[in-house]
Amino acid sequence: MASLTVSEEELSCPVCCEIFKTPVLLSCSHSFCKECLQQFWRIKKTQEWPVCRRRSSREDPPCNLVLKNLCESFLKQRNERRSSGSEEICSLHSEKLKLFCLEDKQPVCLVCRDSQQHNNHKFRPISEAVSSYKLNTALKSLQEKLKRNETMKGEFDETVQHIKSQAEHTEHQIKRQFEKLHQFLRDEEVATITALREEEEQKKQMMKEKLEEMNRHISALSHTIKDTEEMMKASDVCFLKKFPVSMERVQISSQPDPQTPSGALIHVPRYLGNLPFRVWKKMQDMVQNTPVILDPNTADPRLVLSDDLTSVRNSGNKQPVPDNPERFKHYFCVLGSEGFNSGTHCWDVEVKESKRWILGVTTASNRRKGGVFFNTDVWCVRYRWSFVTGFGVEQQLDRVRVNLDYDRGTVSFSDPVTNTHLHTFTITFTDTLFPFFWCHFYSSLRILAINSQ
DSSP: OOOOOOOTTTTBOTTTOSBOSSEEEOTTSOEEEHHHHHHHHHHHTSOBOTTTOOBOSOSSOOBOHHHHHHHHHHHHHHHHHHHHTGGGBOTTTOOBOOEEETTTTEEEOHHHHTSGGGTTOOEEEHHHHHHHHOOHHHHHHHHHHHHHHHHHHHHHHHHHHHHHHHHHHHHHHHHHHHHHHHHHHHHHHHHHHHHHHHHHHHHHHHHHHHHHHHHHHHHHHHHHHHHHHHHHHSOHHHHHHHHHHHHHHHHHHTSOOOOOOTTOSOOTHHHHTTHHHHHHHHHHHHOOOOSOOBOGGGSOTTEEEOTTSSEEEEOSSOOOOOOOTTSOBSSOEEEBSSOBSSSEEEEEEEOTTOSSEEEEEEETTSOOBSTTGGGSSEEEEEESOOSSSSEEEOSOOSEEEEEEETTTTEEEEEETTTTEEEEEEEOOOOSOEEEEEEEOTTOEEEEOOGGGO
């Protein structure tokens, strides 16, 4: 097939500036891609021609078959040139591509350089441009990025599995805690009903005794009445002889009748009065309120938290947990789950099971990765660990009390066992503060419930 002498510009749609795709011919002799024309009409909401602005009376212009065949032949030849390595020839002027336009970022020939299209543009020889635009560095960067993304994808997969494991474990703990509450309520129900049945038996036994007494009274009355009736039927002499005895019996039988005893009925208010409130008050003795709950999503991988999230232990071994942004990495720390930005707050920590420990508060924005956590925004006391900032405690303690007054800007530490003040930091707080706990290898810390402080 002979090479086409038309240029790419002559075969380009005036609307999209690309090689015609399904060209249609208008009565004004202009041609456009069918889709470009339809889209132009949709935007304009009128059948106006894009170039000459005349109005078309036809909604479906005919296909320009000649132009369509030319475009297909041009594209075929261009693809053949690219596949054969002849892309070094300018498609507009059939000249060798010797220069690189720095503005348009494309190879050009000498004729292109002198054309109006590249007026005032800067050029470099192809060989110089290649050395500047070699993709080795970019390719290496992309390869490294791909590797990082693949690693991150693996971490995401592990995070999904961790989320599933977290949900299952949390659901198990929820059911266990509610089962304790349910069992407590069942026990209270049994105890209350048992007390009711005991009172029922006592009251029934009392009424049974009263009933027996009543039966004896009725029997005695019946005999007296019968004897009196027989005596009244006797002769006058006999009647008079028995009269004193009969009157004595009548007088005995005419004593007051037995009465229904007071308090014979069930004391219903004892069982139903404020029943939910009384059960709730009892429940307070079995439940505990811990002022600070640990956040497992912030714990260093070596730390293991208790199921109730009130104690932490350093196992010395890294746990398979995601490296999420909230988690500590380097220092053996864990944060409380709730931040404070106003008010007063107090919590006691049992430290007697830890050979070295650090307690205090830090800001929400403090960095948790790497060895910079203790460099700023940390107010703490420490025991037998002098490598970080904070107030050093010399004596071994069983407990440490932390008192935070956010509004007054103070954090105080004391020994609640001996009521001894340890240290107070004074500063104007502007960020949300979180309790934090540092636990050394094979040691443990425990936050105490309020009713055990």
